[in-house]
Amino acid sequence: MSQPDPENWAPAQPPPCPASPGCSSCSAPQQQQETGRPPCTCRRDESQEPAPDSGVCPVHRTPADWFCFTEGKPVCARCVIPGPCSDHLGAGVGQAADRMRNKLVDACEKLQIRIASVEKYMAETLNNKDHNVKGHARGSRELIIQRLNFVREVCENEEQRLLDVVHDEEERVQQSVLTQKTYWTEAQQRLINIKRYLVDTLTRMNDAALVKRQAEIFERAEEAEGILEPKDSNKLNFNLACAHSNLLSSLWASAIMICSAGAEDIHIDEKTVHSSLMVSESKKKLTFASKKVHLYPDCPERFDHWPNALGMESFQSGLHTWRVDVERSYAYKVGVAYGNLSRKGSGHECRLGYNPSSWVFSRYDEEYTVAHDGQIKSLDLLRRPKVIGVLVDYEGGEILFYDPDACAILHCYRIKFNQALCAALAVADESITII
Numbered sequence: 001m002s003q004p005d006p007e008n009w010a011p012a013q014p015p016p017c018p019a020s021p022g023c024s025s026c027s028a029p030q031q032q033q034e035t036g037r038p039p040c041t042c043r044r045d046e047s048q049e050p051a052p053d054s055g056v057c058p059v060h061r062t063p064a065d066w067f068c069f070t071e072g073k074p075v076c077a078r079c080v081i082p083g084p085c086s087d088h089l090g091a092g093v094g095q096a097a098d099r100m101r102n103k104l105v106d107a108c109e110k111l112q113i114r115i116a117s118v119e120k121y122m123a124e125t126l127n128n129k130d131h132n133v134k135g136h137a138r139g140s141r142e143l144i145i146q147r148l149n150f151v152r153e154v155c156e157n158e159e160q161r162l163l164d165v166v167h168d169e170e171e172r173v174q175q176s177v178l179t180q181k182t183y184w185t186e187a188q189q190r191l192i193n194i195k196r197y198l199v200d201t202l203t204r205m206n207d208a209a210l211v212k213r214q215a216e217i218f219e220r221a222e223e224a225e226g227i228l229e230p231k232d233s234n235k236l237n238f239n240l241a242c243a244h245s246n247l248l249s250s251l252w253a254s255a256i257m258i259c260s261a262g263a264e265d266i267h268i269d270e271k272t273v274h275s276s277l278m279v280s281e282s283k284k285k286l287t288f289a290s291k292k293v294h295l296y297p298d299c300p301e302r303f304d305h306w307p308n309a310l311g312m313e314s315f316q317s318g319l320h321t322w323r324v325d326v327e328r329s330y331a332y333k334v335g336v337a338y339g340n341l342s343r344k345g346s347g348h349e350c351r352l353g354y355n356p357s358s359w360v361f362s363r364y365d366e367e368y369t370v371a372h373d374g375q376i377k378s379l380d381l382l383r384r385p386k387v388i389g390v391l392v393d394y395e396g397g398e399i400l401f402y403d404p405d406a407c408a409i410l411h412c413y414r415i416k417f418n419q420a421l422c423a424a425l426a427v428a429d430e431s432i433t434i435i
Contacts, residue, residue, distance in 0.1 A: 173235075194224045249409060263321055264313065268312065277289070323389045327386040328430040328432070361388055
């Protein structure tokens with residue numbers, strides 16, 4: 001620390017101690033010799049202490065014309081030589097003030113640069129961002145409207161096409177029914193006339209006339225034989241398939257599987273689980289064990305051969321959907337089954353997809369199939385599904401297997417249900433989980 005110039009500085013005499021005129025701390029030179037510091041460190045009346053910014057040292061009550069950088073405060077010469085600040089960094093108050101002014105100038109210059117930077121950021125970046133946001137938002141709105149208008153137009157066209165198809169099918173069936181009514185009304189009348197003729201012949205003709213008109217009588221009888229028995233025909237049935245549309249089915253399934261939050265809360269019925277499978281506490285995850293774990297007691301509901309399990313929840317009406325995470329497994333089945341599905345034995349009556357009571361989507365290694373009543377159909381998929389969605393429309397008589405990630409229907413079964421349905425699962429590798 002710069003030392004004060006002894007020629008230019010005359011230290012003031014320490015004031016008398018306010019506590020006692022004979023205070024040893026102020027008058028005993030021994031303390032100054034032992035500590036090397038001015039002796040004015042005794043108790044003082046705080047009410048008589050000078051203010052911090054008065055320019056007077058609060059310790060020695062002399063002008064504080066030096067500044068201690070270490071302690072960050074003004075001090076007097078007696079604090080510097082040989083006082084407590086003698087080994088600190090410091091300088092004269094004027095020099096310290098000049099140094100502070102230089103720092104303030106630097107700080108102001110930096111603040112000016114930052115202010116200019118903020119002004120530039122606000123003028124350029126934020127304004128550009130605001131302009132870009134408005135442009136992107138406008139473009140996004142236009143894109144949404146454009147695409148929804150396109151979808152709406154396609155849906156309206158598909159709606160009109162399907163309504164026309166249904167109308168044409170209705171007219172065809174009605175025309176067929178009308179034609180059949182006309183034909184069989186005439187046939188009925190002809191049969192009535194032939195019967196009346198034959199009855200009159202039997203009751204009114206004498207023997208000679210009857211024999212004489214034998215050919216005519218048999219000819220009329222053969223005419224009745226030419227009118228065949230009426231039989232039902234598919235031409236008289238309304239073809240429900242005319243109302244089916246791949247576009248409509250895809251949009252409908254996508255709306256239900258992706259946009260709808262009404263997914264079924266399916267749980268695995270532990271009483272049905274085969275002994276080679278383990279069920280999680282949540283009753284959602286089914287894990288295959290290479291060896292039978294024998295965790296479950298035997299009961300009539302349990303599958304004893306195939307690694308199957310059924311859901312606890314059953315339904316006999318309404319629209320139902322759920323998803324199964326199958327990403328980890330290379331051998332599984334996902335689908336639905338009637339609750340009366342057989343459980344005991346190794347026959348097809350217990351094997352999912354090999355009987356009239358079950359419909360499944362399955363994977364084995366890299367082969368994907370759907371199965372019902374023993375009829376297996378291979379599927380040529382472009383991507384490996386990670387999640388399989390199952391959608392059941394009980395009244396509509398439809399089972400859809402759906403890939404939510406690809407928004408694609410994997411397969412659709414159409415059938416008229418006559419019993420309560422439940423979820424059906426099977427796994428022979430790793431695990432599958434109901435989402």
